[in-house]
Amino acid sequence: MTFAQRLGHYRKLMRLDKPIGILLLLWPTLWGLWLAAEGVPDITILVIFVLGTVLMRSAGCVVNDYADRNIDPHVTRTKNRPLATGVVSSKEALLLAAGLSLCAFLLILPLNRLTLELAVFALFLAASYPFTKRFFAMPQAYLGVAFSFGIPMAFAAQTGELPLIVWLLMAANLLWVIAYDTEYAMVDRADDLKIGIKTSAITFGRFDVAGIMLCHALFLGIMAGIGLMQKLGIAYYAGLIAAAGLIAYQYRLIHEREPACCFKAFLHNNWVGAVVFAGIALDYLIETTS
16 A cells, blocks of 8 residues: 555545534534634634644544444445555554644643643543443434533633633534434434444434424524623624524425435534524624724
8 A cells, every 4th residue: 555545544534535524513613712702813722723623523533433443344324434444454543543632732732721621621522422322322412512622622712711601602512413413323323223323313213303403493592592691793693593594404304314315414514503603703793893
């Protein structure tokens, strides 16, 4: 195998060819950073968090595939992943994950102590999530906590504090993650039932679509409440209305439970995160220029 071919396999192992996971992790981190900074985040902190998101999501994908290396060959969607096919060894995967995590940790060293302490816990969540599918009926909830930890870290880095809004924003994002990752889990439900993997799509059973839409509704409700608390304006609520419209479209995609449409709905959540961020950023921009 040539060096270029090996790098290509590492790229696939880190899912850099499929950046949806990075984006879904990045959007709530940016929500938190913009709210913490009231629309004007420190540029150094912004760069650190963007790069850190890429590194940690990549490391998380490697650990996930390492944990599932004996499962992925039996799942249609994952059977061609580098660890599943054996083109990347388990030892290589562990070294790659360790290297990515180290780079991410070195990246945040200039930040304050509270941010560093939160980063240690975030690393634990990212490393342990892949193993929860063996025993936890709703690993999507655990993933939601892991995918929400950029929010308190953003507030800690920008302000050195963790006010009430941090926990509300984390709760909202947790619900959003459960919603979109259940859509993702619906794609693999038949395979997961055969091999005994636990997911929210299986736990919800025939109430899967209802559960997804309830989580989406609660997510939007909490975000609306955050807008009231922060005295945000019309641009913010326009972003939430746009997000509601996108979520309504997702319902049309998933209500028949067709795997390809469920996967499309999952990917569509990138736009939900984007319009919410656009609403936050635009609202603060309007306020500072008026």
